[in-house]
Amino acid sequence: MAATSLVLDSRAGRSLQAQLSEALRKAIEAGRLAPGTRLLSTRALAEQLDLSRNTVLNAYSRLLSEGYLVGRLGSGTYVASELPERPHATRRARAPHAGAASPPPDISRRGRAIAQLPDLRIAAPGIPASQMAFRMGTPAVDAFPSDLWGRLLHTRWRRSWGDLLGRSEPAGHPALRRAVADYLATSRGVRCVPEQVLIVNGAQQAMSLAAQVLLDPGESAWVEDPGYFAGRGALVAGGATLVPVPVDAEGLDVAEGARLAPDARLAIVTPAHQFPLGVAMGEPRRRALLDWAARANAWIVEDDYDSEFRYVGRPLQALQGFSPDARVIYIGTFSKVVSPALRVGYLVAPEPLVDAFTAARRFSDGYTPVAEQAVLADFITEGHFSRHVRRMRVLYGQRQEALLEAARRELGGRLELAPLHTGMHLVGWLPEGMDDRVAAERAIQAGVMVMPLSAFRVRSTGRGALLLGYAAVREERMADCVRLLARALR
Structure with missing residues (x-):
């Protein structure tokens, strides 16, 4: 549906955000925007309608929370395959889409809201997620004291x-x-x-x-x-x-x-x-x-x-x-x-x-x-x-430095990384105007699991970035993994 078919009036008594939400909602209910339709990006629609991007973001957010729209990581915003119940609204048939998950029509509003939350668990075809570098929130499993844990388990079982x-x-x-x-x-x-x-x-x-x-x-x-x-x-x-x-x-x-x-x-x-x-x-x-x-x-x-x-x-x-x-x-x-x-x-x-x-x-x-x-x-x-925490603190500090050193060699001009004093991940800032969802999707296809910062935003906007978890990446693998990322970002 063309943006020109959305009629907004700045002199009306209602905000432009509310008018845009209602216009899109009516277009969806009337079938002019069919289930599964991919909407324009917030930036593109804002430019076509001469609105601020925040106005469009808030309108989309409202329709997402109401169940009329769904967001897919790295893909965009779509009309939901199954629409929420509304008085006099026409029921729609489900439109299948790859990776789309639509809640059944007879669940609660709260259940529908839960079902419409995006799923951030993504992996490249043929590559187990657990084996992908830069996966967020994953500690150094290779440094887990497995023998010690086994002895403690054996002793505890024998005693009690x-x-x-x-x-x-x-x-x-x-x-x-x-x-x-x-x-x-x-x-x-x-x-x-x-x-x-x-x-x-x-x-x-x-x-x-x-x-x-x-x-x-x-x-x-x-x-x-x-x-x-x-x-x-x-x-x-x-x-x-x-x-x-x-x-x-x-x-x-x-x-x-x-x-x-x-x-x-x-x-x-x-x-x-x-x-x-x-x-x-x-x-x-x-x-x-x-x-x-x-x-x-x-x-x-x-x-x-x-x-x-x-x-x-x-x-x-x-x-x-x-x-x-x-x-x-x-x-x-x-x-x-x-x-x-x-x-x-x-x-x-x-x-x-x-x-x-x-x-x-x-x-x-x-x-x-x-x-x-x-x-x-x-x-x-x-x-x-x-003792384990102290060892991991030293190890993670070394792995962060290895990531920064490899990034200085391989990612110049493509990803801006700076050290952090705490944690298990770094934020890599992309050049202005680059879509972090597209960058993350290409990186995942290349075999490294980075996350786009935009996936964690609700209403805030700004420069795109990628999140790189480094704790589980061995130092000897770091340079090769960074090269995969650099190749994807080209």
Whole structure:
């Protein structure tokens, strides 16, 4: 459908964004935009209609949230194959598309919103994703202390196999809760006792529990923009109204969040190492965030996903430890520190919320497998975990430097990389005007799994970039992997 068939009136009493949303919605319902139709890019439509790109972005975002549009990574925005129910709307037949997944027509609005979230799991044909370089969030599995872990498992099984075959408490294995509380107090400055620690199946489940316990459907929640996709997914699954808050050099812009939604009930943040941009939230901004939560009677979910890997100075203190009465739910995971196969994370809840979180865990999936918890408790209490973190900190620092050195030789003018003091990935900025989704798709076809920054944006715009996870790439492979990326970007 040509942009000229969309009639907007700047003198009307309604905003241009609302007019554009309605015009596109009517075109879809009338069949002028058929299911599966690829829409113009936001930039192209903005130019044709003489609108700001933000106006078009917000209109598309609204139709995405309503289920009229779907986004596909590296491909664009399309009319949904199955449209949401509306009074007097005509039902449409499904239009099959490669890779498209449409929800059935009889699920809830919340279920439809979950189903329409884009799937970022992509792999090149014939290449297992686990073998692709630069995969995000993957630690150095090649450096996992497998022999030690095997001995600990054997010893634990010999000593207490009967206990390992039984059920665990919903809040977790007591020995692991004590070990996590001690570790967080000494390494992250978290204020807690073991009774406040809940063991969960990874950070994703912790976020889902937080949304379930703290939010009623329709209530507003701040999310970083760009930000962690799984956090947004947990809130959508909980029925929350997302409020994308921009991120600057100091992390989440608290003043802008308070302007956009001062009465939000929750904020998910990554203050020690913002995902995906890598910036750290300074103390004034942290104080402002805590003050907002106290004034608004809101909660902060602190996702501390990889702060152990700080290469300059000591790790930053957790936001949760700034005040004894901080309204913070602290989340961490062992998946990125030990192994992605170890689906064990933890949640530190303020004492008044412990019973509610425990009950929510009981009625979700009950508990985390006992054997993994028991062995992990031994791994921590015997000092192996701290030594492993120290070794990985050195190794990841070396691998980051190897990536930067290879990039200086192979990627000049194509990708701008700068070192980061924390974490397991770098942000590579593309030349102005280059589409990062297209660049990521070509890189994946070449055999290296980079992610486009735009995949983690909601409303924010700006220069395209690629995210490169380097922790799992051996130094001797780094140069060859960077050459594959350089070839793809040509």
